[in-house]
Amino acid sequence: MAQISTFEKYIFLLEEFERRQNKTLDAYDEVLLYELNLSPKQLGRLLDELKQHFDNIEKSKNGKKNIYKLIKPIDIFTEAFENSQEIGWLLQMAHEGDPEIFKDLEKLTKKDKHLYMFKNTPFEDISNLESKQSFSRLKRIIEAREYAKLTFMYDETVYDNLKCLKLVFMDNNWYVAYADSEDKLRFGRISFIKRVDFGSKVGHFQPSSVQKHLNFLENEVQNSMTLYGVEKKVATLKALTPIAKYFKKDMKKFLTFQTFLEELADGSILFSVTYTQELEILPFVQKWLPDLIILEPQELKEAYEKKLQNGIKNLSNK
CATH class of the missing domain: 3.30.70 (Alpha-Beta Plaits)
Structure with a gap:
């Protein structure tokens, strides 16, 4: 098996917990030892580290063998935010890994799947970005499905009553995906946004009004230059x-x-x-x-x- 990072091994073990009917793993599992190319001692150390990070994993004894049981599904993004108030620690672990990891990460994400989407690995300084007002305000607006008003710094253009859908990392930059007044899906690079305000239209938009945009975002977007509503x-x-x-x-x-x-x-x-x-x-x-x-x-x-x-x-x- 090709050499994989520790982060990838963590993801593999978390997915394996979900796949197993009894939700239990141990350090002598032949499938895990073979797939991860580890010794029982090394595998046990990884399982112990996961146990330390996630309260959803219980450790018990069966004779001399340690048994690790997933007592409820793990939302790895939610755990990251609740435990450290940022996702920086998680991204730092992945920096030396494979960008495709984040597709696997999305499979484990439940509570915050509506908020984040990764097209490749976020190498930007996430801790600094999260401290910026525009990023934090966009997070709140997306959560509440409020209409937004964005002012871009390069031409002072103001776009009002936007339906912000997700924060998207792709092409090595953060973007906000939004539906504009013409019902087109567009991407705004967050570093180019000067101000984030609530839109002039008061209230919340319905999820059904942007379902086609979300479907396009999930299934049709290749990079930030992919156009919505254009024949391929x-x-x-x-x-x-x-x-x-x-x-x-x-x-x-x-x-x-x-x-x-x-x-x-x-x-x-x-x-x-x-x-x-x-x-x-x-x-x-x-x-x-x-x-x-x-x-x-x-x-x-x-x-x-x-x-x-x-x-x-x-x-x-x-």
């Missing part, structure tokens, strides 16, 4: 041999809607990506320059070629 297009890309290993069929996806198509005779890889606008995937293509090629559609290929030409022109004029 499909791009076919080719990863040349220098980078092909990162795009093989069994490798982790870089984009949510990335699909392996074929490995060619020369070792290059064909794959497709769905998108709603050019900006949703062109920065990704640029990141792998010059070993990632757009094959189709033609308009996307031409748009990218134009960006490259402009870049060369700007460099020459420097």
